[in-house]
Amino acid sequence: MTNWLPNLSSGTGPLYLRLADQIESDIERGVLAKGAKLPPQRNLAFDLRVTIGTVSRAYALARERGLVSGEVGRGTYILDHGRGMPQAGPALASSGMEGTREMEAPAGKLHFDATAAPDVGQGETIAALSARINRDHPHEAASYTRRFPDRWAQAGSRWLARGSFRPEPHCIVPTLGAHAAAVAIISAVTAPGDHIAFEHLTYSQVARSASLVGRRIALIRSDEQGIVPEDFERVCAQRHPKMVFSMSAVQNPTVATMPEARRIAVAEIARRYNVWLIEDNLYGALTDDPSPLLVELAPERTFHVGGLSKSVAAGVRGGWVACPPNYERRIQVAHRMLTGGLPFMLAELSAQLVLSGEADAIRARCVKENNARLALTHDALAGFDLRSCPNIPFVWLELPEPWLSATFKNAASEEGVLIDDADEFKAGRSDQVFHHVRLGISAPRGREEAARGLAIVRRLLEHGGAGYDSYD
Incomplete structure (x- = not known):
């Protein structure tokens, strides 16, 4: 569609921003279809009577928004956005959520592709509490959950407390895990078509779920200390996200922890641009x-x-x-609509684990086991660049030349070890390249199995690149 000519007479702001906004608007309205070619920059600049620099900046901004792709020598083309709305296909094509892969993976594989709590014998405690719940609450266990006892919120208030933070029970909503909580928040507080901001690498299942419910993804740059405030502000100014998903303590997969100054900056920027924050503290609960x-x-x-x-x-x-104040009911309703409701058995079991003190005792055992496996990992992979954090069940491994992330993942799988490459954590199309893989060290069933898998990983790191062939 090289004869496309936008109208820039309306709107506010710099011409390049209005042109980028017009591209996005025309994609959403179906004026610019998938695969359509935008006019050459020089031609459009002449037709609009603007400088070629203005058009170039607008096209670059459209690429940054994930709307178009520029091909040297061929031009700029509209990507497939389903008239501005993400499609379900790509989100579903990726691997499943952590904890679901075991039934999909071939038998005999060693799992380093999940970071759930290690097996430290908690099954006995869970079995005993479950039996007691069935005995004491037979009617509730057999029926739908129609009420939320105060103890469920009290358990959440206790478990989420950190340092001086002590949330009031009336602000707490019990959920089917952190993932369901995040998706319920996004669904309740934002609308289809809104942008949700994520770091380039993050727990991408939330980003893919956001796409499935019609939200669009904006990417924020980060470094070894987490979100870069200046880039967060740039995204807020250009993309106007309604919400940002953040892991301020022990970011997955990079293990970055934001220092206090950055947290203050992120909070101030969010307030200035009226952006909601989701703070996922799953791994932070393992740290001090x-x-x-x-x-x-x-x-x-x-x-x-x-x-x-x-x-x-x-x-x-x-x-x-x-x-935040007065939002608990809205989140509770959204969670029920998205999940079908909170099972009494799981909610009651979670509450009893926390209120009895058993959850704290199990967490202490998990931390001890994680640290033993971290020591094992650092010994097994000595000499290679690992990023890790005490108590945390994964490491971020930088790959030596000539390994690429996806190639190494495939090579490890052929050797019987399942790991996650960098693409698994990309929240959207990213121009950043990461030659890393994540090793989830809590997933192997015991330290002996972990040692076997780590030995295979080391052998590939040292000798595998020259001999690995990705062709059948």
């Missing part, structure tokens, strides 16, 4: 990080999420949200 939480810095706009999957038992699906 003294930095203030985002929810403490911006309580009026932060949904603080936590759960039991990394610290106690992923199969329990226990999670909670500490909501």
Whole structure:
């Protein structure tokens, strides 16, 4: 569609921004279809009577928004956005959520592709509590959950508490884990077509779920200290996201932890641009990080999420949200609509684990086991560049030349070890390249199995590149 000529007479702001907005608007309205070619920059600049630099900046901004692709020598083409709305296909084509892959993976594979709490014998405690719940609440266990006992919120208030943060029980919503909590928040507080901001690498299942419910993804750059505030502000100014998903303590997969100054900056930017915050603190619950939480810095706009999957038992699906004032009912309704409702057995089990003190005891055992496996990992992979954090069940491994992330993942799989490459954590199309893989060290069934898998990984790192052939 090289004869496309936008009307820039309306709107406010610089011409390049209005032109980029017009491209996005015409994609949403179907004026610019998938695969359509935009006019050459020089031609459009002549027709609009603007400089070629203005058109170039607009096209670059459209590429940054994921609307178009520029091919040297061929031009700029509209990508497939379903008239501005993400499609379900790509999101579903990726691998499943952590904890679901075991039934999909070939038998005999060693799992380093999940980070659930390690098996430290918590099954006995869970079995005993489940039997007691069935005995004491037979009617509730056999029926639908129609009420939320106060103890469920009290358990969430206790589990989410960190440092000086003590959320009030009336602000707590019990959920089917942290993932369901995040999707419920996005669904309740934003609308289809809104942008949700994520780091380039993050727990991407939330981003893919957001796409499935019609939200669009905006990407924020980060470094070894987490979100880069300057880039967050740029995204807020250009993309106007309604919400940002953040892991301020022990980011997955990079293990970055935001220092206090950055957290303050992120909170101030979010307040200035009226952006909601989701603070996922699943891994933070395993640390003694003294930095203030985002929810403490911006309580009026932060949904603080936590759960039991990394610290106690992923199969329990226990999670909670500490909501800003007056939002708990909206999140509770959205969660019920998206999940079908909270099972009494799981909610009661989660609450009893926390209120009895058993969750704290299991967490302490998990931390001890994680640290033993971290020591094992550092010994097994000595000499290679690992990023890790005490108590945390994964490491971020930088690959030596000539390995690429996806190629190494495939090579490891052929050797019987399942790991996650960098693409698994990309929230959307990214121009950043990461030659890393994540190793989930809590997934192997025991340290002996972990040692076997790590030995295979080391052998590939040292000798595999020259001999690995990806062709059949």
